[in-house]
Structure formats: C-alpha cells, structure tokens
Amino acid sequence: MSDPTVTLERLADYLDSGRVPYDPTIEDDPENASQLASLQRLRSLSSRIVAEDAAEAPEPDPGWIGSVMERVRQEARSGRDIPLESVGTVTLHMTEGAVRGLIREAGDSVPGAVVISCSLDGDVQAVGTPVRVEVTISALRGEYVPVMADEVREAVSLALLRQTELEVEAVDIVVGDVHLLEAGAES
Known part of the structure; x- marks a missing residue:
C-alpha cells in the first residue's frame, strides 16, 4: 500500500527539484512512481501545448x-x-x-x-x-x-x-x- 503522506504537492515538489535528493518513498513505491510519471507526462504535454499556442499567436503590436x-x-x-x-x-x-x-x-x-x-x-x-x-x-x-x-x-x-x-x-x-x-x- 502507498504511503499516505505522498501528496500531489509532494510529488510536484519532488519533480521540481529534479528528483534530487532521491526519495525512496516515491521512487520505490509502484503507485507513487506511476503518479510521478503521470505528472511528468502532464507537465510535458502542457509545456508543448503552451509552446505551440505561443508559436501560433501573432506577434504583439x-x-x-x-x-x-x-x-x-x-x-x-x-x-x-x-x-x-x-x-x-x-x-x-x-x-x-x-x-x-x-x-x-x-x-x-x-x-x-x-x-x-x-x-x-x-x-x-x-x-x-x-x-x-x-x-x-x-x-x-x-x-x-x-x-x-x-x-x-x-x-x-x-x-x-x-x-x-x-x-x-x-x-x-x-x-x-x-x-x-x-x-x-x-x-
């Protein structure tokens, strides 16, 4: 069973830190590792969408x-x-x-x-x-x-x-x- 102290905020902070220092509570738990991977994919997709929108936007006056x-x-x-x-x-x-x-x-x-x-x-x-x-x-x-x-x-x-x-x-x-x-x- 996953550690209940691993919240979405904790996962986001860990991802923001570049996954350093290594956190075995997150990395070694399959459910937490899966949530971390999902959060990382979501951020990647969000960044790409924002970049595409910015590229399509007309240059400001x-x-x-x-x-x-x-x-x-x-x-x-x-x-x-x-x-x-x-x-x-x-x-x-x-x-x-x-x-x-x-x-x-x-x-x-x-x-x-x-x-x-x-x-x-x-x-x-x-x-x-x-x-x-x-x-x-x-x-x-x-x-x-x-x-x-x-x-x-x-x-x-x-x-x-x-x-x-x-x-x-x-x-x-x-x-x-x-x-x-x-x-x-x-x-």
Whole structure:
C-alpha cells in the first residue's frame, strides 16, 4: 500500500527539484512512481501545448508595450497641482497623483472590483471648474457588474467629496476586464 503522506504537492515538489535528493518513498513505491510519471507526462504535454499556442499567436503590436508603459508613467507621476482652500498667505494643494491614489483605494475597497486605471478630465487647477472622473475596473467573474459599477462610483464619489475640494461633475465607470478569484483567496 502507498504511503499516505505522498501528496500531489509532494510529488510536484519532488519533480521540481529534479528528483534530487532521491526519495525512496516515491521512487520505490509502484503507485507513487506511476503518479510521478503521470505528472511528468502532464507537465510535458502542457509545456508543448503552451509552446505551440505561443508559436501560433501573432506577434504583439510593437506599440503595445509603449502604450502600457506610457499609462504606467501617467499613473505614477504626481501630475498637476490641485488647489485647496488657502489659509492666509499659505497656498495648499494636492497632487493629481494623490487624488488618483485616493480613487484607486476607494474603488479597490468594493468587493470584487480592482481599479485598473483612472483619470481626471477637466481643468483641475481652476477652483470650482467641473471635473469628470473616469475609473476603469476589472470585475470579479460571476458578480453582477451593474451593481458593482454603482458601488465603485459611490465609493469614489464619497472619497472625493470627503477628501478633496474638486467639483466632480460625474464619475464614469468602465469595465475593462473580468478576473477570476485566485485560488485560496477569500472574498
């Protein structure tokens, strides 16, 4: 009878190590050795399928990586200064990057939503000028997207109202992706 402590995870770890050091509990037991051989064949087939799929896939547009990096640069930079109500001779402001961080935090707080990007459209440097906010999210597969989008809109609107002096005209939500919950993650 096979050793019950030899789990699939243990077999996978042993295979990952290149079968070194030699494990007689696995190698000398016919059932465990058979499972190890099956796992090795499965990995070989999987690798071949992935390689074939990659070979058949069209070459990515060379501008694609540039557009991704441009979006990262835009999100990472501090951006424009957004004035706050001044006290006496002191001029206060928030950076656009700080506001985007606030939007991201508010959107990510909605269960099942992940903020991909956000932008502020309008003259944020002119006090009282209406600004539109666009938030692109990834929604958890299986969730009812219209309700999630409304919850993200509400969370972002409330955060901006509480923590900025922006005159928010609208918060537009774009669902740009759908994602799966990672194995072992909790909602």
